[in-house]
Amino acid sequence: MNSIHNGELDLNLLPVFDALIRVRNVSRAAHELNMSQSAVSHALKRLRLFFGDPLFLKTGSGMQPTPRALELLDPVLSVMGTVRGELLVREGFDATVAQRTFSLCLTDMGELIFLPRLISKLRQAAPHCTLRTLQVPVHQIQGVLESGEADLALGSLHSVPEGLFQQQLFMRSxxxxxxxxxxxxxxxxxxxxxxxxxxxxxxxxxxxxxxxxxxxxxxxxxxxxxxxxxxxxxxxxxxxxxxxxxxxxxxxxxxxxxxxxxxxxxxxxxxxxSFAIRQHWHPRVQHDAANIWLRRQVKEAFDTVPE
The missing domain is CATH 3.40.190.10 (Periplasmic binding protein-like II)
Structure with a gap:
């Protein structure tokens, strides 16, 4: 164990950590990474050996990160953000073959207003992708977006957390x-x-x-x-x-x-x-090809909504 812990970290394991910290589920992480569940479990075992920590613990609400995993969050997300935003951005995002779960911060009102139209559009444009929604208090939205647990926050935020990008979708009364x-x-x-x-x-x-x-x-x-x-x-x-x-x-x-x-x-x-309905995202995904694609789909879905 010590020899593994002191050796070089296999950077191929970082996408597994990145997926697990976001979706908190082995099967969903495997689907997003186009890997088998056993391969993700094996990668997690190697991560645990290298860092000498369980990293993720099974709970009734999913795989919860340990304090050590939370310490690793920023550096891992920084590396993954660089890979996605600067190295892979030229490759774009091929929605026709991509397999991943997009996560959205929505209220129950947001689900009623956004989801029917958005699901209809995404099922055609990205047939192998799925959606997940989270209901998050306003003061926690920035952290959820920063960690990658959610890709976008949609709705009307009274006070937009500092540092988030935003785009107006439509006005409502x-x-x-x-x-x-x-x-x-x-x-x-x-x-x-x-x-x-x-x-x-x-x-x-x-x-x-x-x-x-x-x-x-x-x-x-x-x-x-x-x-x-x-x-x-x-x-x-x-x-x-x-x-x-x-x-x-x-x-x-x-x-x-x-x-x-x-x-x-x-x-x-x-x-x-009247008030504005907007989509919000974290600066770390500003140049991420998949997030750019998702934001474009959301904008197009609601461009025709009457004022």
Whole structure:
């Protein structure tokens, strides 16, 4: 073991470390690297022998890196970033034969809005690639992108972490959803009703000030908030059972919620500015051929979305 540990590291093992630190799963890493699971397991065994550390431990949520693996993260990602960004960029990315998993940071709202259109496009353009989504608190997004665990973050970030690249995809506006059984609300909602009724707001952090529609409180004054939740998709179900509650959500999401027979959309009776939906990525993949290709697919998928 000492002779292996003191010998030269086989650089062919670094892509295995890179894949495992990102996808946290041996079978997914093998698929991405176009290797067998046994070959990835063998490479991991050699990495463990060389560094004298387990590096990754099996848990219920996947292969979790040890403190030693986290120490190795930056230098390994730096080497892999150089290989991808400077040595292999000329080779481009052949989506027709590539086998890898693209990982996206998305909220449940993002999955509903982005995934159907994106899946349709990627299944045709990259038939052997797959997708994985992660729901990550805003303050952790930079670290997830930097580590390579995610390729892109899609959505509306109130405060974009410093150092990330971003590209606007389209603009969206807010509307309010109410229960059709609420006899106090007709085809429109007055400002007086809006501020008198109790609201549901969505905040990934659980703090009201971080809610997606917090701009309303800033431009029009505080509302009566009854429920703060991290989940968009539970909102129409809650309003269906509680007709006295209302919520203000992005228009595209409200359109989907209107499929509930008890839910209807009305214009938000206060002037609320539109907001931008963007894709974000880390500088280390700015010149990565696969990431460049993925960003282009995302941009093209939503270029035709009406304002």
């Amino acid at each position: 807010f509307v309010t959803i109410v229960n059709r059984r609420n006899r106090k609300v007709g085809d429109s909602l007055t400002a007086e009703q809006f501020f008198d009724m109790e609201h549901i707001v969505v905040s990934l952090s659980g703090r009201r000030e971080d809610s997606y529609d917090s701009v309303i409180d800033h431009v029009a004054g505080p509302r009566r908030v009854y429920l703060t939740t991290p989940h968009f998709l539970t909102v129409p179900i809650i309003i269906e059972e509680n007709p006295e509650l209302i919520a203000t959500v992005p228009r595209e999401l409200a359109t989907k919620f209107a499929s509930y027979k008890s839910i209807k959309m009305v214009d938000t009776p206060v002037k609320v500015p």
